[in-house]
Amino acid sequence: xxxxxxxxxxxxxxxxxxxxxxxxxxxxxxxxxxxxxxxxxxxxxxxxxxxxxxxxxxxxxxxxxxxxxxxxxxxxxxxxxxxxxxxxxxxxxxxxxxxxxxxxxxxxxxxxxxxxxxxxxxxxxxxxxxxxxxxxxxxxxxxxxxxxxxxxxxxxxxxxxxxxxxxxxxxxxxxxxxxxxxxxxxxxxxxxxxxxxxxxxxxxxxxxxxxxxxxxxxxxxxxxxxxxxxxxxxxxxxxxxxxxxxxxxxxxxxxxxxxxxxxxxxxxxxxxxxxxxxxxxxxxxxxxxxxxxxxxxxxxxxxxxxxxxxxxxxxxxxxxxxxxxxxxxxxxxxxxxxxxxxxxxxxxxxxxxxxxxxxxxxxxxxxxxxxxxxxxxxxxxxxxxxxxxxxxxxxxxxxxxxxxxxxxxxxxxxxxxxxxxxxxxxxxxxxxxxxxxxxxxxxxxxxxxxxxxxxxxxxxxxxxxxxxxxxxxxxxxxxxxxxxxxxxxxxxxxxxxxxxxxxxxxxxxxxxxxxxxxxxxxxxxxxxxxxxxxxxxxxxxxxxxxxxxxxxxxxxxxxxxxxxxxxxxxxxxxxxxxxxxxxxxxxxxxxxxxxxxxxxxxxxxxxxxxxxxxxxxxxxxxxxxxxxxxxxxxxxxxxxxxxxxxxxxxxxxxxxxxxxxx
Numbered sequence: 001x002x003x004x005x006x007x008x009x010x011x012x013x014x015x016x017x018x019x020x021x022x023x024x025x026x027x028x029x030x031x032x033x034x035x036x037x038x039x040x041x042x043x044x045x046x047x048x049x050x051x052x053x054x055x056x057x058x059x060x061x062x063x064x065x066x067x068x069x070x071x072x073x074x075x076x077x078x079x080x081x082x083x084x085x086x087x088x089x090x091x092x093x094x095x096x097x098x099x100x101x102x103x104x105x106x107x108x109x110x111x112x113x114x115x116x117x118x119x120x121x122x123x124x125x126x127x128x129x130x131x132x133x134x135x136x137x138x139x140x141x142x143x144x145x146x147x148x149x150x151x152x153x154x155x156x157x158x159x160x161x162x163x164x165x166x167x168x169x170x171x172x173x174x175x176x177x178x179x180x181x182x183x184x185x186x187x188x189x190x191x192x193x194x195x196x197x198x199x200x201x202x203x204x205x206x207x208x209x210x211x212x213x214x215x216x217x218x219x220x221x222x223x224x225x226x227x228x229x230x231x232x233x234x235x236x237x238x239x240x241x242x243x244x245x246x247x248x249x250x251x252x253x254x255x256x257x258x259x260x261x262x263x264x265x266x267x268x269x270x271x272x273x274x275x276x277x278x279x280x281x282x283x284x285x286x287x288x289x290x291x292x293x294x295x296x297x298x299x300x301x302x303x304x305x306x307x308x309x310x311x312x313x314x315x316x317x318x319x320x321x322x323x324x325x326x327x328x329x330x331x332x333x334x335x336x337x338x339x340x341x342x343x344x345x346x347x348x349x350x351x352x353x354x355x356x357x358x359x360x361x362x363x364x365x366x367x368x369x370x371x372x373x374x375x376x377x378x379x380x381x382x383x384x385x386x387x388x389x390x391x392x393x394x395x396x397x398x399x400x401x402x403x404x405x406x407x408x409x410x411x412x413x414x415x416x417x418x419x420x421x422x423x424x425x426x427x428x429x430x431x432x433x434x435x436x437x438x439x440x441x442x443x444x445x446x447x448x449x450x451x452x453x454x455x456x457x458x459x460x461x462x463x464x465x466x467x468x469x470x471x472x473x474x475x476x477x478x479x480x481x482x483x484x485x486x487x488x489x490x491x492x493x494x495x496x497x498x499x500x501x502x503x504x505x506x507x508x509x510x511x512x513x514x515x516x517x518x519x520x521x522x523x524x525x526x527x528x529x530x531x532x533x534x535x536x537x538x539x540x541x542x543x544x545x546x547x548x549x550x551x552x553x554x555x556x557x558x559x560x561x562x563x564x565x566x567x568x569x570x571x572x573x574x575x576x577x578x579x580x581x582x583x584x585x586x587x588x589x590x591x592x593x594x595x596x597x598x599x600x601x602x603x604x605x606x607x608x609x610x611x612x613x614x615x616x617x618x619x620x621x622x623x624x625x626x627x628x629x630x631x632x633x634x635x636x637x638x639x640x641x642x643x644x645x646x647x648x649x650x651x652x653x654x655x656x657x658x659x660x661x662x
Contacts, residue, residue: 137415138422142429144348147415153193154415157426158345158374160502161408161415166190177205197335200327201271206335213360219332220362221448221491224282232283237523241295241532241545244284248292249318251280252325267321273328281325286490289326290497291529296322298532298546305548305632306541313636330498337499340366344374349429353437365447368437369496369507372454375430376510377503381406382427385420449478450488458510463517470518486524489515551630552618565619 137147137154147154147161155161166181168174177194196205209215224232232251234244249267254274257263268274281288296319303312344367347356357367384405391397391404409418417423438444438455453474460466475482493511496504519525531538531545538544555561618628 137417138425141417141426142349144346147417152411152415155417156345157348157378157430158341158370158503160500166192168192197331197338199331200324201273203271206331208332208335213362216332216336216360217362217365220336220365221333221495222282222329223285224279228279229283232280234284234287236287236526239528241528244287244292244528245296245299245318248280248288248322252277252318252321267317270320271324273321273325277321277325278329281322281329285329285494286487288322289490289494291533293319293323293326294533295529295546298548302541302546302548304635305630307632307635309635316636326498330495333495334499336362336366337370339363340370343367344370344433348433351432351436353433354440354443357437357443361446364443365451368434368444368447368451371430371434371437373499373504373507375427375434376506378423378427378430380506381418382420382423385418385423389420448488449474449480449485450492452478453485453489454511454514457514457518463520466514466517467520482518483522483524486515486518486522489518549627549630551627551632552623554616554629562616565622 135143135145140147141155141157144157146156146159153162153165153167166183175192175194176196177198179192179194180189181192182188183190194205198204199206209219232247234247252267252274253265254268254276255263256266256268296315300312300315300319303315340363343356343363350356357364357371359367387404388401391401393401406416406418408414408416417426444452444455453470456469456474457466460469470485471482475485480488489511493508493515496508496511499508516525533546535544535546538547541547541549553561
């Protein structure tokens, strides 16, 4: 049997492979239990207590145990003399030479070291350690490992750190798919990442085709036959957003039947999907994607803010179904990329890339995208580190320092690398690895054209020069027309957008810039979404089709918003000097976290204190003329996904807090 294949934008599409890949996991009518995935919203706002790591020392002297009796007055003089002798040994020229030879070579910027004048210790330090010394964070990253931190999933060169994810305990095996578990120390639900990507339609791990590498490539970059394209594809020159939304709704609507025998037309219940909907999305993959996600979300909020409950409910159902389709279609791509991370990460620094980045075309494509994303991510961290080096300390520059770079560096023991001298070492090695991959013909030369275009285009300055290179050089030499190349770039961009932001966000945004630059002067440059999701001139319902009216709330007294409102009042000069401001902010923050000051309150002030009854007045600079407590966010009530019927109202610890009189 001969399988007909179709090529669009340089990607290999197989109708048989696509049918096999999708039919194995798509059932429009069979009920499937919903489940959580790795893209579930992560838990935010946990407070981490830092601990000072113990100081270890090693030399040729044997270990000694000291107890309280050893610190008696009659032994102080003897022990002090022993310590002085050890200090003299450490200060010897030989010791200094050994220390100097083991110091790392810094590539520029940053300071490392310690304060030698830390005071006099009362407890002698053991001079020999029998435990295996722990690698530094930089050494862990350079060896391709994740940074090890208690209770935190540290970063690696190819994956991000996560405060909310639950690390594996010693001896614990990683689950097949991401699972929500309860942290035994805090009682907070946390996500434990699985070995495989979960398909939200089946609720199980993604299964790559067993029919060969061509079928897996078709799963990685799915497409549809020409007859399906001609049936569903938009006319991008004239199509409008309302038309696209209506056609998407029609494609997702199928005959439904319940257990009572009632039949009707509608969108399948979550998490079921239909093959016609998958075909429609794939036919317009480059035109839908995340911009349609944003548009559907804004249209839902717009209808809700106008108190059009039925329309808002229908738009929410369509929005949720489209998100499910996007997750399902991109799941094999994400699994193949996850497999590539397992190849590249542990081999970081190994320039013999052919030894671990070879394999079939789909595997080599994923290996290149992972390495290129790694370079883009660490180059961004390098630029942030350089900028932080130039920002002076001070009250006026505090906010600039705060929003520059990865905020996880403010954790007590950061699970990331962020200092300039350390980041620069990783950047240089990552760039060398990509260069070695590109210069190996058997790895790079037969990659899809849109993937190879990334490597060539990023070295060209200016949009005009880029388009000239594309038309006169790249397209003829790769036997592809410019329109197919632009379509392939946009399809690749949509797949990359479904990857996690860290570390893939930087390369994804670069891809979008290439899509925009290569489309200038063509029909592909038209963007009907712009007035819905990027309309900054329209500020009402009449001249902005994506506008919805926001409003302010009566925030709880113990909420962070109320606390920040108080901080704004302090900034206006009502609290006195800078020291007074700092003390007041720290005091209110500690009270917000449940700490008390000045001893227990007197019974006369703490007992039977009347609760606040007056309405909360929102500060003018935050209200900016918006209405107060319109209530339309609660319009759908129990129909909303997060507060669906049958779910108990979530209780927060802050609801139990009481005001403390000081």
